Amino acid sequence: MKFELTILGSSSATPIYNRHPTAQVLNLRERLLLIDCGEGTQMQLARYRVRAHRISHIFISHLHGDHYLGLMGLLSSLHLQGRTSELHLYGQQDLMDILEMQLRLSNTTLRYNLIFHAVRHYLGGVIFEDDHMQVKSIVMNHRIPCTGFLFREKPRPRKLLINRIRQHGIPIEYFNRIKHGEDYTDENGNVIANDELSVPPPAPKSYAFCSDTLYDDSVASEVQGVDVLYHEATFTSDMQERATTTYHSTARQAAQLAKKAQVGKLLIGHFSARYRELAPLLREAREVFPETELAIEGRRFGI
Numbered sequence: 001m002k003f004e005l006t007i008l009g010s011s012s013a014t015p016i017y018n019r020h021p022t023a024q025v026l027n028l029r030e031r032l033l034l035i036d037c038g039e040g041t042q043m044q045l046a047r048y049r050v051r052a053h054r055i056s057h058i059f060i061s062h063l064h065g066d067h068y069l070g071l072m073g074l075l076s077s078l079h080l081q082g083r084t085s086e087l088h089l090y091g092q093q094d095l096m097d098i099l100e101m102q103l104r105l106s107n108t109t110l111r112y113n114l115i116f117h118a119v120r121h122y123l124g125g126v127i128f129e130d131d132h133m134q135v136k137s138i139v140m141n142h143r144i145p146c147t148g149f150l151f152r153e154k155p156r157p158r159k160l161l162i163n164r165i166r167q168h169g170i171p172i173e174y175f176n177r178i179k180h181g182e183d184y185t186d187e188n189g190n191v192i193a194n195d196e197l198s199v200p201p202p203a204p205k206s207y208a209f210c211s212d213t214l215y216d217d218s219v220a221s222e223v224q225g226v227d228v229l230y231h232e233a234t235f236t237s238d239m240q241e242r243a244t245t246t247y248h249s250t251a252r253q254a255a256q257l258a259k260k261a262q263v264g265k266l267l268i269g270h271f272s273a274r275y276r277e278l279a280p281l282l283r284e285a286r287e288v289f290p291e292t293e294l295a296i297e298g299r300r301f302g303i
């Protein structure tokens with residue numbers, strides 16, 4: 001079952017050196033989720049062969065332009081391409097006010113149902129849940145209201161050992177109960193333990209997206225133990241003062257947070273235009289947290 005992240009943008013503020021503003025696509029069991037939508041996201045989706053019409057949910061962290069200026073263009077193209085399936089959008093209320101104004105002034109009525117879910121940036125907590133996954137918002141510490149997002153798979157049912165099940169002649173109507181951990185009792189009253197008949201499923205995976213933010217201990221507790229953490233790393237630590245005054249993090253701080261939260265892997269992005277080469281940022285993060293990778297355009301990460 002797929003849980004895969006594709007990076008579409010790694011730049012902070014402006015597009016530069018072939019880097020694009022923030023956007024990522026998460027494929028969670030064949031459901032496509034877009035996280036942030038900086039300018040040029042449509043072109044990046046096409047470049048990396050992600051089918052935009054398959055996106056069902058969009059999550060916008062905050063209203064700095066490098067995180068959402070591609071959104072109206074994408075919504076508009078989906079309309080022109082004849083989309084009819086509903087699209088869920090998560091962000092702060094002001095985002096919908098901006099979109100509604102643009103739609104109204106262009107006299108556009110979208111052909112599909114755009115369902116907006118207002119996220120209260122100061123609250124955190126579950127904002128989406130179904131049988132397969134849960135999404136929580138995380139309170140970020142930025143110049144303007146900003147939320148991170150935590151995506152968690154739900155546990156899957158146990159895997160049946162079909163050969164053993166056949167040997168015991170267990171009827172098909174019991175399969176679902178065995179998948180959910182029940183023992184089997186045959187007509188003579190003999191109990192066959194569940195672990196004779198099934199094995200545990202793989203552990204549910206999780207991915208956290210944290211951008212933009214200062215280093216904040218409260219974020220570490222929110223993302224404790226996730227498999228993959230994306231954390232912004234706008235600067236190297238010689239620029240610590242600038243990072244602090246602009247409410248951003250350094251690569252070292254991103255790594256310190258990953259270490260504290262004991263995550264499986266750290267991805268860093270949202271790089272300042274002052275870095276043509278990204279090696280110094282990666283080196284700095286790896287000194288603290290070796291399992292770090294650059295979240296740059298076109299890279300795909302299995303969660």
Ligand SMILES: [Zn+2]
Pocket residue numbers: 012013064066067212270
């Ligand atoms: Zn930003």
Ligand SMILES: [Zn+2]
Pocket residue numbers: 062064142212
């Ligand atoms: Zn920002």
